[in-house]
Amino acid sequence: MHPLINVQTLAQALTDERPPILLDVRWHLAGPRGIEAYRRGHLPGAAFVDLDEDLAGPPGVLGRHPLPTAEAFTAAMRRAGVSADRLVVAYDDADSTAAARLWWTLRYFGHDRVRVLDGGYRAWVDAGRPVTTGEPEVPPGDFTARPGRLPALDADGAATLAKSGVLLDARAAERYRGEVEPVDPVAGHIPGAVNAPTLGNVGVDGRFLPPELLRERFAELGATDAADVGVYCGSGVTAAHEILALTVAGVPAALYIGSWSNWIADPAHPVAVGEF
Template sequence: MHPLIDVPALARLLRHDPPPVLLDVRWHLAGPPGIDSYRQGHLPGAVFVDLDRDVAGPPGDGGRHPLPAPADFEAAMRRAGVSGDRLVVVYDDADSTAAARLWWTLRYFGHDRVRVLDGGFRAWNEAGRPVTDEEPAVKPGDFIARPARLPVLDAEGAASLAKAGTLLDARAAERFRGETEPVDPVAGHIPGARNAPTVGNVGVDGRFLPPALLRERFAELGATDAVDVGAYCGSGVTAAHEILALTLAGIPAALYVGSWSDWITDPANPVATGNT
C-alpha cells in the first residue's frame, strides 16, 4: 500500500461505508497542545491521538519518545477505533512529522493498512473541504499489537551503521553541528552520521517531494537501496518522517527510536560536532 494519500482520494474514501479510520495526531514541540488545534477544527470523523501519551512510552533511559509498551499502544488504538482490517489515515498540521511517527508505529506493531494525508490538515482546509469541531462517537476497534514488524536500531546498532552503512541525522543542521541544542542537555551528533534535515523532504506546502527527487537527495548522502540505512533525530519523531521519505524513495531503513536523547544517556557514547 502506498504510504501517502492526497485530499481528493481521501474525500472519496470518506464517502464509503465504512470509511477509513481518521486519526488526528497534531503535535507541537513548542506551542499549544495538539488537542487544542483538534478542538478548534478537524476533519469530520477524525479522532485525536496524543503523540506523547499514545504513540510513545514515558521518557527515561530509552529517550524522550521511546516505543510504547505493546499493551498500551494496543489499548490506545482500540480506543481510537482502529481495527486490523480497516484502513487508517493519519494526519497532522501539514508536513507529516507527527503523522509519520504514528504511521511508523502502527506499522511496527503490525498494521499494514496505514496512509498519511500528504499536506495534512492545511491541505484539506485549503482545498475547501469540510471541517468540524464535533468529536465523533467512537466504536472501539479490535487492533492487536504485534511488535517488531519493522527494523529498529539501538545505540550499538546506530554506531555500527554509522561506520558500515549510512546513518542519517534528521535534525536541523545547527543541532547536528552542535552549535545549539534547544531540547537535550548535550549538543552534537553520532560520529559518522550524515545530516539530512527533514525539512528537505517536503516542499513549502508541506507535501513530500516526488520519489525521484527524494532518491536523488538521499543518494547524495550515501543512502541507497544498495547499503544498510538508518535514521535518528532528537527523540525518534522526525526520524520517522525520514523513514517515510526513504520509503517513498524505495530505500529500506531502520529507525533508532531512542535517537539522540537515548544516545546521550550513556556517557561512554562519543559525541561529534561540526559537519563530520
Template structure:
C-alpha cells in the first residue's frame, strides 16, 4: 500500500542548501527568531547582524500568547499569530526558513507553530546564525522592506496535549521531559515556582539532541537515543519542558528520528498552575 500523501521535506537544511535557495526568485521567507530566556532580547542580536533578507520575529510576542495559567509561552491566538506572520511576509505555500543563534531551540518553536497553524513548507537552518557566519557567508545590519504576506492561520494541524492528556500519556505511553536533569529531579528550579516533574515522565534533555556545534545529531543516533527512552514509531509519545519552547525542539528531533510526538504546549508552567496536579522528584 502506498501513502497518498507525499512525504514532507527534511525539516533541516544546511548552510550551502540555504545559500542556494536564497538565489531563487522569489527566495524563501527568512525568519530570525533569536531569543534568550534571560539576558538581552534577541532583537539586539538581530540588529548587530543577521542573514541578508531576514526578518526578526519575537518569540515572546509573536510565537506565544501572554503568560498566565496556560503557561509562560502558551499558544498565540490564531488572529495574533496570523497578523505577526503576515507582517513578516509569510504567504500561501511560499517556503519559510527559520534560524536562531545555533542550537535551534527557538527556531524549532517557530517551526512547530507555523506547522500547527497550517504552514507546511517550513525548515530550520541547522546550526543557525553561528553556522552561517562561521562558513564565511555574508551578514548585514540592513533591515529589509517586507511585503506583507497573506498567511492564514488554520489551527490544530499538529497533535497537542493538555494537562490531563499529559498525565494519561505518562501512564499509558511515553512522556518525555526535555528540561535539564537537575530541574527534572527537582534539585533546582530557576524559572518556575515549583520544582519537580510530572509523575511517570522520563527525562530527555534537549541539549542531548545536538552536538557541541549546535547541529542536530544524525537521525540514526537520535533514533537510538529515543528508543532507549521508550519513544519509538510504535509508541504514543508526548513531550513537555518548562514552557513549551525546548519541548518543540524535542518534537523536531523526534521528527528527524521518524517518531511522531504531541507537544504539551503549556508544559510544566501550566501543570503547576493547578495545585491538584501531583509533583514527582528524583530520577524515578
C-alpha cells in the first residue's frame, strides 16, 4: 500500500460503506497543544490522537519520545476507533511530521493499512472540503499492538550503522553541526552520520516531493535500496517523517527510536560537531 493519499482519493474513500478511520495528530512542539487546533476545526469523523500522550512513553533515558508500551498503544488506538481490518488515514497541519510518527508507530505495532494525507489539513481546506468542530462519538476499535513489525535501532545499532552503512540525521543543519541546540542539553551529532534535514522532503505546500526527486536526494547521500540505511533525529519524531520519505522513494530504512536524546543520555557516547 502506498503510504500517501491525496485529498481527492480520501474524499472518495470516505463515501465507501466502510470508510477509513481518520486520525488527527496535529502537534506543536513549542506552541499550543494539537487538541486546540482540532477543536477549532477538523475533518468530519476524525478522532484526535495526542503525540506526546498516545504515541510516546514517558520521557527519560530512552529519549524524549520513546515508544509507548504495546498495552498503552493498544488502549490509545482502540479509543481512537482503530480496528485491524480498517484503513487508517493520519493527518496533521501540512507537512506530515506528526502524521508520519503515527504512520510509523502503527506499522511497527502491526497495522499494515495506514496512509498519510499528503498536505494534511491545509490541503483539505484549500481544496474546499468540509470541516467540523463537533467531536464524534467513536466506536471502540479492536486493534491489538504487536511490536517489532518494522526495523528499529538502539544506540549500539546506530553507531554500527554509521560506520558500516548510512545513518541519516534528519535534524536541521545547524543542529547537526552543533551550532545550536534548542531542545537537548548537548549539541552535535553521532559520528559518521550524514545530515538530511527532513524539511527537504517536502515542498512549500507541505506535500512530499515526487518519488524520483526523493530518490535523487537520498542517493546523493548514499541512501539507496542497495545500502543499509537508518535514520535518527532529536527524539524520533521527524526521523519517522524521513522514513516515510524514504519509503516513498523505495528505500527501506530503520528508525533509531531514541535518537539524539537517547544517545546523549550516555556520557560515554562520542559526539561530533561540524560538517562530518
